[in-house]
Amino acid sequence: MQTQITFLGGAREVGRSAILLESDKHILLDYGIKLDHKTEYPLRIKTKLDAYVLSHAHLDHSGFAPILYSGNYVDAYGTPPTIELTRLLIEDALKISRRNRQKPAFSKGDLRRFERAYKPLDYYSEVDVGDYTISLHDAGHITGSAITLIENRRTDKRLVYTGDFKLEAQTLQKGAEVVKSDILITESTYADREHPDRSALIKSFVEEVKSIIDNNGTALVPVFAVGRAQEILTILYQHNLIDYAVIDGMAKHASEIVMRYPNYSVNESMLLGAMKNVTWIGTERSRKSVTSPAIVVTTAGMLNGGPVLDYILDLNKRSKIFLTGYQLEGTNGRRLLEGKPIVIDNRKYAIKTPVAYYDFSAHAGRSDLFEYVRRSNPEKVICVHGDANVAYNFAESLKLEGFDAVAPQIGESVKIEF
Ligand SMILES: [Zn+2]
Ligand SMILES: [Zn+2]
Known part of the structure; x- marks a missing residue:
């Protein structure tokens, strides 16, 4: 089915990750903020959503989610620890904006409504949204971090969104699970460098x-x-x-x-x-x-x-x-x-x-990003969550390996068969 993917944030930049999938159902992946000198928000959503999936608690993925509940409702999915960690981080961000006398973009009530709409999903459990089955897989980044798999039961196609991930194990996290895909949306934070051993x-x-x-x-x-x-x-x-x-x-x-x-x-x-x-x-x-x-x-x-x-x-x-x-x-x-x-x-x-x-990064370095793409084996790769040059060059290098790869800009839409 023809599906449009729009990048509302986190495209050729790190921060405010937000990806909208539109076909007969509308699914939003992450809705974060960018904490620079001032807070930057992703583009607003104009359609009614059928599901919101949160990859993990970090504010660049979760920080704007409560706005979705300001007068609206949508089922939200993520792992059980993610919502608790998200609440902690968002409440702290609200406190800081109050202290700085900035008007917060959403209220505590919006945050509470988001929490009530949140349906905890353990790794491997599934939920159906129309013809799509959504499941979450270990991303190895932080506690509860998830790689999102969306399968279209009619076409058997698989779309995977990595969120932030680390392939190598950390002390408290085992490495990310490699999920097979037809369309892969991957982070590219460190596509230009390796982490130390x-x-x-x-x-x-x-x-x-x-x-x-x-x-x-x-x-x-x-x-x-x-x-x-x-x-x-x-x-x-x-x-x-x-x-x-x-x-x-x-x-x-x-x-x-x-x-x-x-x-x-x-x-x-x-x-x-x-x-x-x-x-x-x-x-x-x-x-x-x-x-x-x-x-x-x-x-x-x-x-x-x-x-x-x-x-x-x-x-x-x-x-x-x-x-x-x-x-x-x-x-x-x-x-x-x-x-x-x-x-x-x-x-x-x-x-x-x-x-x-000390570079204790919780992200994959350059060779692990390539390794993930190779093993996931998609037809199309979309590179997000990386500085402008980094995401662009990552897509160009993937093209040299024979992948159909792009690094979209913010506001850009990509049409795919899914
Ligand atoms: Zn993160
Ligand atoms: Zn991130």
Whole structure:
């Protein structure tokens, strides 16, 4: 059947992922926001939807979903942990916009209606929407992250949307499942580079953290609340460093949710061990009581807010900052890496503490992206969720391998037989 796919966001950019499928049924895949200097939203939807599928909790996929419930209703699908983690992240985003005196784009009521419309779907369980069967598969990115498979029962064709995925296993996630497809919509975040070998990376991270501890300093580890925080804590537990670790901010609440869904992690007993032994910081006062040697695991991962900014100004000379993920242009994290002063409440602070960068990415690197496409074996590949040049060049390289590949622009529609 002739189907139109429109890219409402996340096309030749990273952020505000939103993909609309239109045939006799209208299905929306993700509806996220882009958190740059200001919040950017995906294009609005003008048709009535039959289903909304959420790949995972990160705001660049989930952050605008509540607007779909502002006076409307649509059945929403995603894994059980995804809705809980999404609620945590969206409520925090609402809090931040209130603090910055910005008018939020949707209300708490919209968020509640979204939650009520959400039908949790475990990996491999199926739901029918007209002639289409939707199922979710492990994406190996964060807890609950899913690759979406839509099968047309009349034509037997398979459309797969990877969302964010990682093929290689992480400490708490097994690698993504390769799902066979006729049409593959794939992320392309790191299509231009490889990630370092994970076990070598963990080894040098642990060694460097240990040397800071031995020297009576503080290892400050800014993390993304969902995913990275739990990975780092588990690594610290595995290497007998957990007794020095404290966890603060949203990372703490996200970890509590992750622990409630042990079936969505591997090594969940180690995560449990980590959570039992880490020191939980609940108040600003107890934050002040943290003394060296310590390993502070806290948000925000790019240092644009959160308790990490309290800690960073109090570090002693023997301390070090360990960035553990991608630092977006313009963020304090990026400024630190470039040796520039960071900005807190419009004031500039020169940070003298040394900074290390560890690429604990939860995305597939270049060769794994190619490997996924080859093994999924589609007729058509659509490259999304990558910076403009990266997504474009990825599609061009796939063409050289004989795939019919495109990297659409925002607002563009692609027509397919599905
Ligand atoms: Zn993500
Ligand atoms: Zn993403």
